Amino acid sequence: xxxxxxxxxxxxxxxxxxxxxxxxxxxxxxxxxxxxxxxxxxxxxxxxxxxxxxxxxxxxxxxxxxxxxxxxxxxxxxxxxxxxxxxxxxxxxxxxxxxxxxxxxxxxxxxxxxxxxxxxxxxxxxxxxxxxxxxxxxxxxxxxxxxxxxxxxxxxxxxxxxxxxxxxxxxxxxxxxxxxxxxxxxxxxxxxxxxxxxxxxxxxxxxxxxxxxxxxxxxxxxxxxxxxxxxxxxxxxxxxxxxxxxxxxxxxxxxxxxxxxxxxxxxxxxxxxxxxxxxxxxxxxxxxxxxxxxxxxxxxxxx
Amino acid sequence: xxxxxxxxxxxxxxxxxxxxxxxxxxxxxxxxxxxxxxxxxxxxxxxxxxxxxxxxxxxxxxxxxxxxxxxxxxxxxxxxxxxxxxxxxxxxxxxxxxxxxxxxxxxxxxxxxxxxxxxxxxxxxxxxxxxxxxxxxxxxxxxxxxxxxxxxxxxxxxxxxxxxxxxxxxxxxxxxxxxxxxxxxxxxxxxxxxxxxxxxxxxxxxxxxxxxxxxxxxxxxxxxxxxxxxxxxxxxxxxxxxxxxxxxxxxxxxxxxxxx
Numbered sequence: 001x002x003x004x005x006x007x008x009x010x011x012x013x014x015x016x017x018x019x020x021x022x023x024x025x026x027x028x029x030x031x032x033x034x035x036x037x038x039x040x041x042x043x044x045x046x047x048x049x050x051x052x053x054x055x056x057x058x059x060x061x062x063x064x065x066x067x068x069x070x071x072x073x074x075x076x077x078x079x080x081x082x083x084x085x086x087x088x089x090x091x092x093x094x095x096x097x098x099x100x101x102x103x104x105x106x107x108x109x110x111x112x113x114x115x116x117x118x119x120x121x122x123x124x125x126x127x128x129x130x131x132x133x134x135x136x137x138x139x140x141x142x143x144x145x146x147x148x149x150x151x152x153x154x155x156x157x158x159x160x161x162x163x164x165x166x167x168x169x170x171x172x173x174x175x176x177x178x179x180x181x182x183x184x185x186x187x188x189x190x191x192x193x194x195x196x197x198x199x200x201x202x203x204x205x206x207x208x209x210x211x212x213x214x215x216x217x218x219x220x221x222x223x224x225x226x227x228x229x230x231x232x233x234x235x236x237x238x239x240x241x242x243x244x245x246x247x248x249x250x251x252x253x254x255x256x257x258x259x260x261x262x263x264x265x266x267x268x269x270x271x272x273x274x275x276x277x278x279x280x281x282x283x284x285x286x287x288x289x290x291x292x293x294x295x296x297x298x299x300x301x302x303x
Numbered sequence: 304x305x306x307x308x309x310x311x312x313x314x315x316x317x318x319x320x321x322x323x324x325x326x327x328x329x330x331x332x333x334x335x336x337x338x339x340x341x342x343x344x345x346x347x348x349x350x351x352x353x354x355x356x357x358x359x360x361x362x363x364x365x366x367x368x369x370x371x372x373x374x375x376x377x378x379x380x381x382x383x384x385x386x387x388x389x390x391x392x393x394x395x396x397x398x399x400x401x402x403x404x405x406x407x408x409x410x411x412x413x414x415x416x417x418x419x420x421x422x423x424x425x426x427x428x429x430x431x432x433x434x435x436x437x438x439x440x441x442x443x444x445x446x447x448x449x450x451x452x453x454x455x456x457x458x459x460x461x462x463x464x465x466x467x468x469x470x471x472x473x474x475x476x477x478x479x480x481x482x483x484x485x486x487x488x489x490x491x492x493x494x495x496x497x498x499x500x501x502x503x504x505x506x507x508x509x510x511x512x513x514x515x516x517x518x519x520x521x522x523x524x525x526x527x528x529x530x531x532x533x534x535x536x537x538x539x540x541x542x543x544x545x546x547x548x549x550x551x552x553x554x555x556x557x558x559x560x561x562x563x
Contacts, residue, residue: 200429
């Protein structure tokens with residue numbers, strides 16, 4: 001797989017990389033069913049195009065101020081250079097925070113169902129617990145061997161422990177968002193977590209710690225520790241059963257992953273190589289949506 | 304008898320000097336990086352304006368989130384205790400005192416003597432405190448002082464999903480892009496904040512008369528939203544910002560009287 005295009009950030013520390021790819025050796029023209037899943041999150045918009053239920057191309061972008069524009073842009077970027085047109089799609093499913101504003105979608109499905117389905121697709125039928133950390137939500141999802149949701153819990157409209165909260169702290173500490181995990185793990189000894197769960201107060205607390213002479217990596221470690229504790233509490237409440245996986249943007253944050261694994265005393269299943277498989281846990285929701293689209297199309301054909 | 308109260312808030316320090324339980328001087332200052340120094344300045348200023356020196360004050364009581372950084376003090380009192388005392392002092396009919404400051408909000412119930420009966424506190428979420436208005440004023444690009452008057456121009460509130468400061472910031476940006484009128488966005492912000500404060504007060508039980516104090520009591524937009532969400536009238540003392548300091552000074556007088 002080659003990353004065809006990368007859009008670099010402009011030096012703002014919270015900005016993360018946007019990317020897309022087309023899986024080599026696959027041609028949508030040979031496929032019977034072409035579907036797409038568009039996941040418009042609060043921070044990231046993801047589109048996955050599937051040919052006969054296999055990933056053909058995908059894109060991950062930042063969500064703009066308008067949900068339907070973001071949906072169009074993400075799908076448009078996944079279609080770019082493929083020769084695909086909107087009327088080639090048999091079925092499109094929208095999901096995520098802005099799912100009702102996906103103009104080209106035939107149907108909207110909640111991101112909880114889509115993430116469980118997507119996790120099942122990425123890691124297979126042994127997945128039972130999915131931690132999805134998105135821009136605005138933290139969700140702990142229990143699912144069965146088919147990726148069907150059994151139960152779930154989510155945080156209550158609070159940025160503490162979310163990707164958006166992480167962006168705010170990255171900006172405050174002036175550490176690029178892609179590096180926060182690594183930097184936070186460079187401390188010799190794990191500090192006490194910051195006491196406040198609210199991002200606004202945690203920011204005040206972080207400034208206080210810096211003034212006290214704490215290093216940036218130590219402050220970051222204290223913040224990530226608090227984030228990880230909050231996430232772990234949510235997982236423990238829903239009940240953590242093997243196999244355990246992490247999806248969403250924060251699945252890339254090794255500082256979070258390591259700490260959650262330590263607190264739970266359980267390793268997550270490793271992330272498959274993006275280069276070889278094109279399976280990005282950040283796009284799990286969009287993958288699930290594209291799979292639901294295929295099932296819905298096939299059901300409508302039987303009628 | 305001369306006493307003083309120092310209220311070490313998260314954003315500002317407030318000082319009140321009482322002579323025979325009447326306010327004769329008051330002063331305030333931003334805490335900045337050195338709260339103790341800021342408090343010393345405010346204290347000196349309050350004394351200077353009535354030509355007093357520290358040794359003429361019989362007792363000084365400190366309160367507030369930063370109480371352990373307070374200078375000159377003989378004793379301390381909890382923020383809730385100070386609120387109850389001040390509420391009953393300003394309005395003898397006060398039974399519920401709501402205090403909304405920069406970083407926390409609380410509600411205290413009291414009897415006719417200003418003795419605290421019960422309390423609830425929110426110091427865990429910034430969406431229920433003054434910081435919320437500040438962050439939203441920045442997002443709307445209006446002055447903090449203008450937010451109230453702006454919101455009162457609206458007949459309806461814009462739809463805002465987020466009840467978290469961080470999420471509300473991006474919500475406000477989207478609303479501005481959609482060309483929603485700023486007054487309606489401002490009203491939505493005050494409504495959301497008032498809803499959060501109201502649900503906290505309801506946990507305590509809303510017993511009239513309800514008094515609002517703290518820095519945010521000066522904001523006409525918040526007051527209007529709070530009256531609406533609570534469904535009742537609210538009394539606001541002239542010296543709302545100094546409630547904690549006045550309450551502490553009243554406690555100081557009581558303690559001085561007992562020879563403590």
